[in-house]
Amino acid sequence: MRTYFIESKSFKVIFTSILAFLAGYTFDRLGVYLPWMLGPLFVVMIAKVKLRKYMFWAKPFRSIGLVILGLQLGSAFTKQSLNEMVEYLPVMLFTTIAIIFFSMVTGWFVGKRMNLSPSTSMLGSFPGGLSQMVVLSEDMKNSDETVVGFMQTLRIILVISIVPWLVTHVMSVESGAVAPMAERPFFLFDYDGKMAIMMLVTLLSFIFITKRVNFPLPFLLGPLMAAAIFNLVGPGAPQIPDFWLSMSQLLIGTHLGYTLKVDNPRLFRKMFGAVFLSNILLIGFCYFLSIQLAPLLSLQANELFLSMAPGGVAEMAVTAMSVHVDLSVVTSFHLFRILFILFLLSPVIKWLDGRNERKQEQGQS
Numbered sequence: 001m002r003t004y005f006i007e008s009k010s011f012k013v014i015f016t017s018i019l020a021f022l023a024g025y026t027f028d029r030l031g032v033y034l035p036w037m038l039g040p041l042f043v044v045m046i047a048k049v050k051l052r053k054y055m056f057w058a059k060p061f062r063s064i065g066l067v068i069l070g071l072q073l074g075s076a077f078t079k080q081s082l083n084e085m086v087e088y089l090p091v092m093l094f095t096t097i098a099i100i101f102f103s104m105v106t107g108w109f110v111g112k113r114m115n116l117s118p119s120t121s122m123l124g125s126f127p128g129g130l131s132q133m134v135v136l137s138e139d140m141k142n143s144d145e146t147v148v149g150f151m152q153t154l155r156i157i158l159v160i161s162i163v164p165w166l167v168t169h170v171m172s173v174e175s176g177a178v179a180p181m182a183e184r185p186f187f188l189f190d191y192d193g194k195m196a197i198m199m200l201v202t203l204l205s206f207i208f209i210t211k212r213v214n215f216p217l218p219f220l221l222g223p224l225m226a227a228a229i230f231n232l233v234g235p236g237a238p239q240i241p242d243f244w245l246s247m248s249q250l251l252i253g254t255h256l257g258y259t260l261k262v263d264n265p266r267l268f269r270k271m272f273g274a275v276f277l278s279n280i281l282l283i284g285f286c287y288f289l290s291i292q293l294a295p296l297l298s299l300q301a302n303e304l305f306l307s308m309a310p311g312g313v314a315e316m317a318v319t320a321m322s323v324h325v326d327l328s329v330v331t332s333f334h335l336f337r338i339l340f341i342l343f344l345l346s347p348v349i350k351w352l353d354g355r356n357e358r359k360q361e362q363g364q365s
Contacts, residue, residue, distance in 0.1 A: 012056035019055075020044055020254040024246075034164055036246045037253035037318055041160065044257030057258040065251030066219040066314060067203070068244050073220075073317055073331050074227025075237035081328035082232065088329065091297060092336045095289060095308050099337070100345065102285050103127060103310070106278035110151075113274050119143040119349055124151030125278065126341055127310030140350060150271060153260045155279045159311035162283055164319045171302040195235055202226040217338075220314060224331070245321070252314055282310050300325060307333035 020040035027039030048055050103125045111121025120143045123133045133152050137143040207222030215221055227237035240248075290305035297304065303325040306316050313334035320330040 006054070009056050012054060013058070016044065016055045016057050016254065016258065019047055020250055020257075024250050024253070034160075034249065034318060034322060036249035037256075037315070038160065040250050040253035041257040041260075044254050045260055048258060055258065057254055059255070061251050062255035063219040065248040065255070066217065067207075067223045068240060068248035069252070069314055069317060070220040070223030071203070071227045071237065072240040072245060072248075072321065073327055074224040075231060075239060076327035076331070077224075077228035077231050078328070079232060081326065084326075084329060085332045088297070088332070089336075091293070092333055095293070095333070096337045096340050098289065099127065099282070099286060099308060099310065100341070103282060106281055110271075110274045110278050114147075114271055116147060117142040117144070118352065120147050122349055124148045124275075125282075126345070127155070127282070127337065147271070151275050154272070154275050155282075155310060156256065156260070156312065156315070158276070158279045159283065159309060160315055163306070163309045163311060163316070164322070166287065167302045167306060167319060167323055171305060195230075196238070199226060199230060199238065202229065217313065221335070249318055252318075279310070286310060299329070303329060306330045313338065 020043070023039035023043035024036040025039075027035035032038060044055070044057075104122060107121040107125030108118075110116065110125065111118060114121075116124075119140050120137065123137045123140075123143060124147060126133060133148055137145040137148040203223050203226040205222075206225045207218055210218035210222045210225075230237040286308045287305055290301050290308055293299075294301040294304045302323060303320075306320050306323075306325060307330045309316055313331060316334055317327060317331055320327050
């Protein structure tokens with residue numbers, strides 16, 4: 001009976017949850033930045049190397065975390081922020097193209113050094129989200145999804161480790177320059193019951209729609225759109241209590257720690273140096289761009305850096321909330337870049353991948 005219980009999914013989920021909570025609590029007490037995301041991420045990622053048979057984490061837990069985060073992001077969208085998004089659209093396009101071009105250059109060098117196919121090196125280098133890039137690589141015959149996953153994993157680890165530290169300690173602004181955050185309840189939602197039901201129905205509808213049209217991150221975008229609509233044309237979206245924001249970080253951080261692949265020592269040793277250097281250069285390039293462009297755009301440098309940093313929208317949004325910068329600007333930049341990569345660049349890469357495959361077949365015949 002005891003062996004059956006230890007091997008059950010329920011025990012594994014409970015064990016992983018306790019591990020994640022203790023990690024988040026410890027990181028919080030130590031004063032580490034983003035403790036409820038970074039703590040579970042690193043501790044679960046390291047623990048699963050030796051304790052994987054006792055651990056399990058399901059994707060729906062991450063989806064719950066994304067729903068909570070999406071609601072909070074959507075509540076930051078106002079008519080003023082919508083006007084700002086339209087105003088910054090040329091900047092979004094320019095910075096997206098610049099960052100992608102820089103990623104392609106570094107990806108090309110990594111591919112040449114490691115003897116990778118062009119599709120593998122490009123998908124591994126693009127800052128478009130780990131899950132999206134791995135799924136795309138699975139659809140291409142000349143792409144190695146294991147290598148793509150490793151390259152994206154190392155990028156996320158570096159970005160989550162370096163970018164928040166830079167924003168907090170190097171690019172911090174004077175306390176008077178940042179608008180104070182509105183007071184939020186700790187646990188209970190301060191929201192009308194009927195409005196909550198309407199919000200839930202709208203939220204579920206948008207999740208369904210975004211999933212049907214194959215939008216990236218539907219559990220983030222659906223709630224974000226629902227909350228934004230309530231803010232723009234309705235009674236206003238609810239403010240998420242601090243407890244649930246920390247819970248969303250824990251759920252997302254634990255998922256990242258559980259799914260990131262660091263258990264292939266041979267691949268790690270072979271590619272670490274080249275991938276590490278390319279990502280450090282990419283972060284440095286984004287930092288340089290943000291420093292140069294921020295005065296021209298009348299934006300805070302840390303706000304623009306978070307908007308351009310090559311991390312996932314969820315991770316950068318959590319960081320943005322912690323340093324009290326404009327969430328709508330940061331989220332808009334990242335969503336624009338993800339959509340640009342998925343809908344414009346991905347078809348081009350697939351076409352190039354198919355052309356290379358036909359050339360190889362002709363060469364063999």
